[in-house]
Amino acid sequence: MKKCLLILTMVFAAGIINAQTKLNNTLKQGELIKVPLLEKFNLPGRALPKLLIKAYCEGLIQGYYPLQVDSACSYHKFMKQFGFGKTQPIPSADEFTNLQCPISFCSDMNDPILEQFQHSYEIIQNKRFDKNTSTEVYDIKYIRLIYVLEKGDLMFDLYGPVFKYEDVIALMREDFKIMNPKNNSANFTLKQYFEGRMFHGYLMNTSLLKGKDPDPKKNKEKDMWQQ
Numbered sequence: 001m002k003k004c005l006l007i008l009t010m011v012f013a014a015g016i017i018n019a020q021t022k023l024n025n026t027l028k029q030g031e032l033i034k035v036p037l038l039e040k041f042n043l044p045g046r047a048l049p050k051l052l053i054k055a056y057c058e059g060l061i062q063g064y065y066p067l068q069v070d071s072a073c074s075y076h077k078f079m080k081q082f083g084f085g086k087t088q089p090i091p092s093a094d095e096f097t098n099l100q101c102p103i104s105f106c107s108d109m110n111d112p113i114l115e116q117f118q119h120s121y122e123i124i125q126n127k128r129f130d131k132n133t134s135t136e137v138y139d140i141k142y143i144r145l146i147y148v149l150e151k152g153d154l155m156f157d158l159y160g161p162v163f164k165y166e167d168v169i170a171l172m173r174e175d176f177k178i179m180n181p182k183n184n185s186a187n188f189t190l191k192q193y194f195e196g197r198m199f200h201g202y203l204m205n206t207s208l209l210k211g212k213d214p215d216p217k218k219n220k221e222k223d224m225w226q227q
Contacts, residue, residue: 031138033123033201034146041200044179045193049117049145051176052163061167065224066144066159073224078161081225082113082147117160119148123201140165140194159225169194 037046055061056075065073124142129135145160169191177187178198188198 031125031127032204033125034120034204035123035199035201036120037118039200044181045199046118047178048190049121050114051171051190052143052145052168053114053117055171055176056161056163060171061163063161063163066162068224069142069162071224073161082160116148117145120146120157122146122204138197143168165194
């Protein structure tokens with residue numbers, strides 16, 4: 001009789017542990033959200049990619065490779081990847097390879113190529129259930145820019161640089177604020193914009209962005225950019 005009770009107890013305990021494990025997995029998962037900046041609700045955030053590229057250019061924020069998020073990418077290599085011309089003196093010059101782009105290079109932020117980053121961007125976040133407030137909470141980890149390549153009538157999304165969320169919301173300067181459509185004298189900081197969820201996006205993936213080791217037989221630089 002005691003053996004039967006012991007077995008039943010162990011089975012019951014195992015069931016609780018298994019159920020709890022499944023619950024924990026359900027309550028916390030990674031999400032990739034795509035925010036289309038041409039939608040009316042998201043228009044105020046259309047300046048975000050340019051603001052991040054500007055901060056990147058000035059050396060105020062570090063960018064990372066989209067497929068190798070633990071590897072820092074210099075502003076010069078980013079410019080070279082997307083073929084910018086006016087934003088640095090000689091895009092292919094070796095002497096600029098290891099330099100963070102100085103502010104003097106950023107004088108022309110109206111380069112048409114920059115507009116190709118203003119179609120959408122991505123948010124990589126954790127979603128979890130907060131037991132204290134009984135609500136879902138979003139912990140943003142990264143912001144990834146998207147470059148739109150147009151070929152005839154076709155449009156292709158290419159991954160741009162990744163920025164750590166903690167670095168993005170630390171940009172507090174007045175010229176890094178998002179337009180407030182209701183009151184332009186009280187624009188939003190990037191922290192207010194994201195924490196207030198002032199955007200509308202679509203779930204694209206249910207797993208967090210993870211870096212991968214580039215194939216040593218391939219072009220490492222190319223392997224860290226391509227989808």
